Amino acid sequence: MLVFTFVLWPALNGIYNSLFDWGGGDIKQLIGGDNFRRAFKDKVLWGSFKTVSILFIFNLFKMMPSILLAVLIHRLRSDRWQYAYRALLVVPMIIPGLVTLFIWKFFFDPNLGVLNLVLDSTGLKWALIWCDQRIFHWGIFFPNIPVGWLSQPELILPSLFIWGFPWIGTVGVLIYLAGLQSIGREIYEAADLDGIGGVKKFIYIELPLILTQVRLNLLLLIVATLQGYGLQLLLLGENGGPGGKGMVPGLWMYNRAFIAGEFGYACAIGMILFVVILALTIINNRYVRVTK
Numbered sequence: 001m002l003v004f005t006f007v008l009w010p011a012l013n014g015i016y017n018s019l020f021d022w023g024g025g026d027i028k029q030l031i032g033g034d035n036f037r038r039a040f041k042d043k044v045l046w047g048s049f050k051t052v053s054i055l056f057i058f059n060l061f062k063m064m065p066s067i068l069l070a071v072l073i074h075r076l077r078s079d080r081w082q083y084a085y086r087a088l089l090v091v092p093m094i095i096p097g098l099v100t101l102f103i104w105k106f107f108f109d110p111n112l113g114v115l116n117l118v119l120d121s122t123g124l125k126w127a128l129i130w131c132d133q134r135i136f137h138w139g140i141f142f143p144n145i146p147v148g149w150l151s152q153p154e155l156i157l158p159s160l161f162i163w164g165f166p167w168i169g170t171v172g173v174l175i176y177l178a179g180l181q182s183i184g185r186e187i188y189e190a191a192d193l194d195g196i197g198g199v200k201k202f203i204y205i206e207l208p209l210i211l212t213q214v215r216l217n218l219l220l221l222i223v224a225t226l227q228g229y230g231l232q233l234l235l236l237g238e239n240g241g242p243g244g245k246g247m248v249p250g251l252w253m254y255n256r257a258f259i260a261g262e263f264g265y266a267c268a269i270g271m272i273l274f275v276v277i278l279a280l281t282i283i284n285n286r287y288v289r290v291t292k
Helices: 002-017 034-040 043-074 079-094 097-107 114-122 124-136 153-162 170-180 185-193 198-209 211-227 230-236 249-259 263-287
Strands: 020-022 028-030
Touching: 002 020, 002 263, 020 263, 034 263, 043 079, 043 153, 043 170, 043 198, 043 211, 043 249, 043 263, 079 170, 097 114, 097 230, 114 124, 153 230, 170 198, 170 211, 185 198, 198 211, 211 249, 211 263, 230 249, 249 263
Parallel strands: none
Antiparallel strands: 020 028
């Protein structure tokens, strides 16, 4: 009963309301599939799917540091140090996610942000200026002018890629560690007898044997990337930053519901998101196979 009330009923209610011209109040007008027909002609919505596709590719690369860290912790010979590192990984989970986002927003501040301070102190900014002026001709990096990471349309996606550096996902690392700990010690002993080095152990032993965990994290990544919009909302605002370069489907759904007051249309966007996520989940389960 609780599952129906708090999980199934809101989902069914969203499907129902997607068929109405509804502003969130008591007045509704049945319009059938007009919201969906409007969505298929919505250039902002389909542009947001393009943006989220790029972010998804970024996030695929961000999975690798978590895998490597899990392997390094697993290879520690001291059980005490393994426990210590696992405990340290849990510490960031105690910090509210909203606080982390505020810290990153300050990180990108053009005047006081850490990122610009690092670029200035290391001389990397001059390298960016040289590449801009001599090679790529971006027109976004200039001497004596702070880099506006969240105010220049061309830097919105790079900023979202930098976010979370060094890209260590606590839950992901713990999931990978659970898979690595299931590998029998005799496998490593056999590898040592054959003279297999650390890199080959990772490629031929550890990575193939944690593909189940990789598959699970990939599924979580699909859902989180397509559904998520909190990062973009806090860093860029409800319009996705300058030129809407950071607009993602979830943020556009939020915008239509709470800024434009078009709750029925927002529900239709939510249903389209559901179908896309379901399709990608089926593809992941069908083609990302783990062979024993």
